[in-house]
């Protein structure tokens with residue numbers, strides 16, 4: 742088997758940036774530099790499609806390398822069914838086909854937090870975990886993923902759980918922390934309510950906390966009082982790329 746049999750491209754589309762890399766799916770390591778560009782203002786389908794094509798073109802990957810693409814919305818049968826932090830034009834759109842037509846080949850299309858959770862479960866912070874792992878990504882919104890004994894249960898929209906009368910991500914995302922200028926302590930109070938609620942509802946065995954802010958996890962995770970172990974993501978901002986690539990290769 743040639744080395745390229747273990748390679749796949751991962752593209753991670755977020756509310757703030759779009760990034761891509763070539764991945765070794767045996768180890769979850771990046772084989773290329775990470776190429777990145779800001780998400781086009783307005784988050785319109787055609788603009789994001791063009792950015793994805795441009796980024797994939799910058800990677801030195803063979804034409805038959807599988808491609809996985811993540812998106813920050815509910816993904817059902819290749820369609821995007823919600824749009825919390827991107828243009829509403831995505832709702833109901835055949836997004837997988839949009840990217841396939843533009844790239845000229847099949848892709849694997851998946852929710853961003855699902856891809857990140859899958860990656861952490863296979864290569865990262867939840868590698869040896871048994872039972873229910875709940876991945877949450879604290880970023881522009883809040884993403885959620887359920888992985889039970891290694892099996893991904895897709896589209897757990899945990900950022901939209903109601904918290905104090907509002908969608909949780911409008912109270913406790915990292916973007917809210919930044920825009921409201923919350924101290925770590927003030928933010929941790931909101932996270933405490935959020936994770937306690939998740940714990941009560943789902944009795945998980947492990948929480949993994951991802952998103953760019955997970956690199957500062959020492960500032961807020963020790964402030965939380967939960968019965969469930971809660972750990973920072975290991976793959977940090979690359980988890981979506983790695984998970985998309987692994988799912989595209991059928992790991």
Ligand code: BGC
Nearest residue numbers: 813814815825854882883884
């Ligand atoms: C979306 C999710 C997404 C999360 C993180 C939420 O607003 O509804 O689908 O996973 O943001 O990007």
